Amino acid sequence: MDVWLEIRRNGESGAKLLVSEYGDRLFAAAMLLCGDAGDAEDLVFRTLDRAVRKIDSYRPTGSFFAWLYSILLNFRRMDARRRRPATISSDVVDSIPAPPDAAAGASPGATADRAAVRDAVLRLPPELRETVVLRLFEGLDVDEVAAIQRVPAGTVKSRLHRAKELLRADLLDSDFNKGDSA
């Protein structure tokens, strides 16, 4: 059964289904957007709560997941406007504790690599970070990303290009430093 239909039928059981279907996926994306597990959890909570409350405004012609994403990004932008940090400084990123890795017992090198990638994404300007999460992490196509971000497809492509350049430079730099320190 479609999740949105279940939510319309019964809000509480629909919410459970919503969490089991999309919760972890949205949480991982929120981690890339916020960098903090507490903030990411709060963001997902508000997103799913709003989705249940406003389910009548969802039109089944569009993708349900894209609709959820647009709610999540709206909340994220609202939070960013309130706090005003355009990008997270590298000092802040360094102070963020690394979340528990799924692969317990992963080598320290692999853990450090994962943290370096997360930090590189967090250092991107917010609009580029959103594009990276939607396109590279979620694998949505350019038109879907454009619809969610409410920008033309060309803007998405150029943002993606800039983001990839920044990420490559950042990751190359961290790989180089890692090799240097080894």
Add this chain to the structure above:
Amino acid sequence: MNVDQLDQCNDMDQMLAARIRDSVAGMTLPPDFSARLGHAIASRRRAVRRRMVALVAMPTLLVLLAGTFSAVRARKSSGRSAPASIVATVSKPEDGRQTFVAGWTLAGLCRGFRRRRRDVQISDGDRKNEGNQE
């Protein structure tokens, strides 16, 4: 090279995407997340119901009560005692509209009180059961 070509998925892009996915792999919501969300939704629904009662039902009830009192008073002024006036309001229709309003209100009030008493009894029963289980 134009922007379209840059967006083509090449090996570097796929590797970058894989690294990003890997960087948050296994990050999951806490196990009680679903329960907390369900609780928040249920409590908000209760709050909405309470607000509906406050905004719609209470004013309606007040209007109906006013109608009832006016009907009862009309009968009292014709020399009946208070209980007799109430009985007359409901049982002897002299003014159809007033009687309808009065009967509707009294029936609604009785139903409301009965439901309230039943809820109290149920919650008392729950408390007793919980006490017994403890």
